[in-house]
Amino acid sequence: MVKAKGFAFVAQSPWIQKGTIKDNILFGQNFSLEKYKTVIKSCGLVKDLQEFPRGDLTLIGEAGVTLSGGQKARLALARAVYQNKFMYLMDDIFASVDVNVAQHLYTHCINGLLKDKTRIICTHNSQFLLSADWVLIMNNGTIVNQGRPFEVLNDYDVKAVDVKFDEANSNSYLTMDDWTPIKESEIINDLNDREDQEQGVINLSVYKQYWKSVGNLIVYLLFIAIVIMQSTRNISDLWLSHWVNEIKIKHDDNAIEDFKDLQNENNKYLYTYTLIGMINSFATFFRAFIFAYGGIKACKKIHDCLLTSIMSVKSTFFDINTLGRILNRFSSDTNIIDDSLPFILNIFIAQFFHVIGTLCSIIYGIPWALIIAVVLTPVYYKLQIRYRNSSRELRRISAVALSPLYNHINESLQGLSTIRAFRAVSRFERENEDKLENYLKAEFSSQLAFLWFNFRLRIIGLTMLFFISFISVFIHQWNLTNAGYLGLSLTY
Numbered sequence: 443m444v445k446a447k448g449f450a451f452v453a454q455s456p457w458i459q460k461g462t463i464k465d466n467i468l469f470g471q472n473f474s475l476e477k478y479k480t481v482i483k484s485c486g487l488v489k490d491l492q493e494f495p496r497g498d499l500t501l502i503g504e505a506g507v508t509l510s511g512g513q514k515a516r517l518a519l520a521r522a523v524y525q526n527k528f529m530y531l532m533d534d535i536f537a538s539v540d541v542n543v544a545q546h547l548y549t550h551c552i553n554g555l556l557k558d559k560t561r562i563i564c565t566h567n568s569q570f571l572l573s574a575d576w577v578l579i580m581n582n583g584t585i586v587n588q589g590r591p592f593e594v595l596n597d598y599d600v601k602a603v604d605v606k607f608d609e610a611n612s613n614s615y616l617t618m619d620d621w622t623p624i625k626e627s628e629i630i631n632d633l634n635d636r637e638d639q640e641q642g643v644i645n646l647s648v649y650k651q652y653w654k655s656v657g658n659l660i661v662y663l664l665f666i667a668i669v670i671m672q673s674t675r676n677i678s679d680l681w682l683s684h685w686v687n688e689i690k691i692k693h694d695d696n697a698i699e700d701f702k703d704l705q706n707e708n709n710k711y712l713y714t715y716t717l718i719g720m721i722n723s724f725a726t727f728f729r730a731f732i733f734a735y736g737g738i739k740a741c742k743k744i745h746d747c748l749l750t751s752i753m754s755v756k757s758t759f760f761d762i763n764t765l766g767r768i769l770n771r772f773s774s775d776t777n778i779i780d781d782s783l784p785f786i787l788n789i790f791i792a793q794f795f796h797v798i799g800t801l802c803s804i805i806y807g808i809p810w811a812l813i814i815a816v817v818l819t820p821v822y823y824k825l826q827i828r829y830r831n832s833s834r835e836l837r838r839i840s841a842v843a844l845s846p847l848y849n850h851i852n853e854s855l856q857g858l859s860t861i862r863a864f865r866a867v868s869r870f871e872r873e874n875e876d877k878l879e880n881y882l883k884a885e886f887s888s889q890l891a892f893l894w895f896n897f898r899l900r901i902i903g904l905t906m907l908f909f910i911s912f913i914s915v916f917i918h919q920w921n922l923t924n925a926g927y928l929g930l931s932l933t934y
Contacts, residue, residue: 448865449529454537454564456518457857458506460764460849463491464498464623467520470869477524478623484551485520486543487513498623504764504849505856511538516547523551525864529560536567544570568595644834655740660732664791667729672795674722676803679933681718683807685711737784744779748772766849774844804910808917814909818902825902829895836891840884847877 459466464473467481482488482498490513494500506514515538522530532552536544548570552561563570571577577594579587587594653661689707748771760768804811854861854870861870 448527449531449863450522450525450527451860451863452515452518452522452530452532452535453860454533454535456506456514456538457860458502458509458514458517459853459857460502460504462499462501463487463494463517466502466517467498467524469521469525469864470866471524475623480555481520481524484547484555485516485523486539486546486550487516487520490516503760503762504853507760512540512543515539516543519547519551523555527559527864529562530556531562531863533564534566535563536565536570571595641835641838652740652744655743656736657739660736660739664729664732664736667725667732668791668795671722671725671729672792672799674718674725676799678715678718678722679803680806681711681715685715733784733788737780737787741776741780741784745776748776764845764849765852766847767845769848769852770841770845773848775841808910808913810913810917811906811910814906818906822899822902825895825898829891832891833888833895836884836888840881840888843877843881843884847874847881850874850877 467478482491491497502508506517509517515535519532519535522532535547539547544567552563552570553573563574565571572591572595574591577589577591578585579594685708688711752768801815805815850870850873854874861867
């Protein structure tokens with residue numbers, strides 16, 4: 443066997459990845475059946491794999507939560523042994539196993555399969571140091587004694603007599619003929635490894651829950667403020683057009699004889715225009731304030747409900763759901779509720795009322811614009827249905843793609859010492875890049891869908907502008923409406 447770079451490290455608190463037992467043992471290495479079976483036998487995992495209904499293809503939870511302490515210790519040791527490193531650093535690997543298992547590991551792994559390797563063992567069980575080449579005794583990080591085992595171990599003769607391996611109690615760990623790896627095609631794992639994702643339109647209960655979180659009073663006040671804001675905005679534009687028309691008519695009819703009369707007439711319109719502007723400004727400020735207050739109230743209530751739900755679940759919930767998923771809910775999803783959702787909802791409501799006000803103003807100024815509006819409405823409806831379906835699913839894919847990324851980052855940080863010791867940093871970097879790329883693909887596709895829809899919206903807008911400009915020429919020529927309302931329609 444070719445020796446790999448780096449050294450093998452087995453920590454006292456084993457680091458286990460979420461995945462199958464087989465994946466944890468291989469740890470990125472190629473599968474060799476004979477080598478695989480030998481490692482499992484030497485690490486005393488035969489009995490455990492026979493008890494698991496899916497053998498070595500059993501999915502284990504994050505950080506090995508579905509395994510016992512001894513199983514995690516032996517699995518971490520098997521991973522290190524399978525890497526075939528030149529040097530092995532093992533930190534108290536016998537602490538989590540019983541005496542018979544410890545003796546088996548010492549005989550068949552430490553002094554068996556690894557007999558030609560450099561082994562550095564940190565342990566409180568001095569009986570496993572009898573065959574060591576050199577022993578260091580440390581206290582509070584300081585070497586207090588060192589030498590050959592018979593020189594530094596006070597009860598060396600007693601331990602040499604007492605350490606005997608009980609063959610009868612270890613047969614379950616030595617038998618190998620009764621176990622062979624299970625084929626992956628024969629296994630269907632029921633431990634959920636993929637995050638559930640909603641499909642189709644958003645349930646009405648979601649909107650009701652957010653409405654309830656904001657509060658009925660705030661919703662009603664917000665609706666009134668938006669109606670007043672948009673109404674005063676359109677009224678101010680109509681009043682400005684009326685102002686221009688009246689001044690023009692009186693000027694043409696010589697109703698205004700001197701400059702002072704003109705100034706008084708303008709002041710009358712100006713005071714009204716200013717009053718409308720002040721009402722609009724107050725409504726705009728009130729809408730912004732009430733929207734911010736409602737958004738903060740809603741996100742706080744939803745976060746509290748989420749936290750309460752997480753704190754009250756059973757422990758099996760954490761066995762099935764990775765920490766990355768939970769972090770995703772409390773980080774990315776919470777950020778959307780705190781920041782993105784109120785911002786987008788604010789724009790949506792404002793633009794919705796703005797479109798209604800704009801169409802009403804255009805139709806009031808040019809009634810014939812209703813024809814093109816009726817023609818383009820089905821086109822717009824089909825486009826927005828197609829965009830909403832795609833955009834909604836892409837946003838869901840993007841949200842779900844973040845969980846594996848968070849989980850991989852958290853898992854890598856927890857096992858950073860093992861990853862560096864095994865010289866597997868580049869592999870974990872590639873895995874991280876792959877998961878990041880999956881997330882960015884969804885985000886990029888979402889941006890492309892938005893650009894696709896935005897381009898077609900501009901085409902619809904330009905079509906309506908062209909039609910209004912075209913008929914405006916004839917309307918003005920035939921004097922079917924006044925110039926002020928015609929100019930107002932064109933500005934929209």
